[in-house]
Amino acid sequence: MKMSKSDLILESIIKEYLKSKSPIGSSDLQEKMMLDISPSTIRIYFKRLSEEGSLVQLHVSSGRVPTEMALRNYWIKKIEPQKPIVINDIDKIQNSIRNYGLYCVLKRNRKSTLNEIMKVGDRFLILIFDDEEFVIQYHAKIETFLNNFIGCDMEELSKIASSVGLYELYNKLNKVILQNALFKEGVNELYDIAQEYNDENFINKVIEPSFLDSLNVGIYFDDFVPKGCMAVKQNALVDEESLQIFCLGRLNSDFESFLNL
Numbered sequence: 001m002k003m004s005k006s007d008l009i010l011e012s013i014i015k016e017y018l019k020s021k022s023p024i025g026s027s028d029l030q031e032k033m034m035l036d037i038s039p040s041t042i043r044i045y046f047k048r049l050s051e052e053g054s055l056v057q058l059h060v061s062s063g064r065v066p067t068e069m070a071l072r073n074y075w076i077k078k079i080e081p082q083k084p085i086v087i088n089d090i091d092k093i094q095n096s097i098r099n100y101g102l103y104c105v106l107k108r109n110r111k112s113t114l115n116e117i118m119k120v121g122d123r124f125l126i127l128i129f130d131d132e133e134f135v136i137q138y139h140a141k142i143e144t145f146l147n148n149f150i151g152c153d154m155e156e157l158s159k160i161a162s163s164v165g166l167y168e169l170y171n172k173l174n175k176v177i178l179q180n181a182l183f184k185e186g187v188n189e190l191y192d193i194a195q196e197y198n199d200e201n202f203i204n205k206v207i208e209p210s211f212l213d214s215l216n217v218g219i220y221f222d223d224f225v226p227k228g229c230m231a232v233k234q235n236a237l238v239d240e241e242s243l244q245i246f247c248l249g250r251l252n253s254d255f256e257s258f259l260n261l
Contacts, residue, residue: 005037005045006045006049008033009029009033009037009045009049010049010054010055010066010070012033013029013055013064013065013066014066014070014071014074016029016032017065017066017252018252018253018254018256018257019254021252022063022065023057023059023062023063023065024065025062025063025064026040026043026046026063027039028063029042029063030042049064049070050064053069053070054069054070055067068228068251071251072221072230075230075251075255076219078256079255079256079259081217081218081232081233081234083234084234084235084236085235085236085237085259086236086237087106087236087237087238087243087245090182090183090238092261093106094106094183094185096258096261097185097186097258098185098186098189100249100254100257100258101249101253102186102189102247102248102249102253103186103206103247103248103249104183104185104186104245104246104248105183105184105244105245106182106183106236106238106243106244107181107212107243107245107246108180108182108241108244109244111130111153111154112129112131112132112154112176113129113130113151113152113153113154114127114128114129114149114150114151114152114153114157115128115129115130115150115151116128116150117143117146117150119138120135120138121138122138123137123138124136124137125138125143125146127146127169129154132154132176134169134172136166137168142166145164154173154176154177155173155177155213157169157173158173158174158177161173174208177208186249187207189249190206190207190248191203193226193248193249193250194226197226197227197228197229199226202225202226205224206224206246206248212244212246213244215246216233217234218233219231219232220232220233225248228250228251229249229250229251230248230249230250230251230253230255231246231247231248232246232248232255232259233245233246247259
């Protein structure tokens with residue numbers, strides 16, 4: 001469907017703003033768009049878009065910037081979270097994350113279930129999963145407790161172990177879980193966002209790769225990220241292996257260019 005001039009101008013100013021993070025004037029936009037629209041006509045559209053709540057003028061003498069509403073609508077149209085991303089070069093993506101001001105995790109979809117618990121004398125318990133085995137110190141109460149979780153997924157058991165103070169087991173499980181994350185980059189960006197928006201609570205929700213399994217594929221705004229930010233979870237394919245990719249950043253971070261990369 002052909003875009004209206006108003007939509008074309010709004011999309012153009014958003015694209016330029018994502019690159020420069022600076023207000024865009026009518027003359028600058030006319031030059032960058034390379035269309036036969038005069039700056040005076042663009043200013044008329046600027047006024048209309050401002051009245052609609054899509055643009056805002058931060059200072060009297062400055063150009064316009066897109067509002068949070070406009071950026072949200074732009075990302076909803078541009079990002080297709082249901083479409084898996086094919087990744088050809090993990091190193092290239094990992095090395096580029098800092099340039100986009102994003103926090104990003106790439107994680108395997110690997111599940112492992114607790115199948116059996118073996119007691120070795122009165123000294124050890126061996127926890128046998130699909131593809132891992134763990135040895136912990138024996139205690140009768142721990143054995144009784146863990147027998148209730150035969151068939152439990154490793155990541156779920158890790159959360160349970162943490163919540164009840166089984167830290168020896170938690171540390172061993174979490175070490176394997178973290179190995180399933182091919183990379184986790186941009187943690188400093190995560191803390192910068194928390195400090196900027198005075199919201200450190202959300203960090204605990206996203207810092208552990210295991211949290212991805214409880215999150216559906218999609219785009220997220222105010223559900224668990226600070227106002228003014230956005231998160232995206234998508235499936236990904238690397239050499240035909242199914243993975244999960246999660247990105248979090250400010251609304252004015254260039255998610256589109258990063259995901260296209």
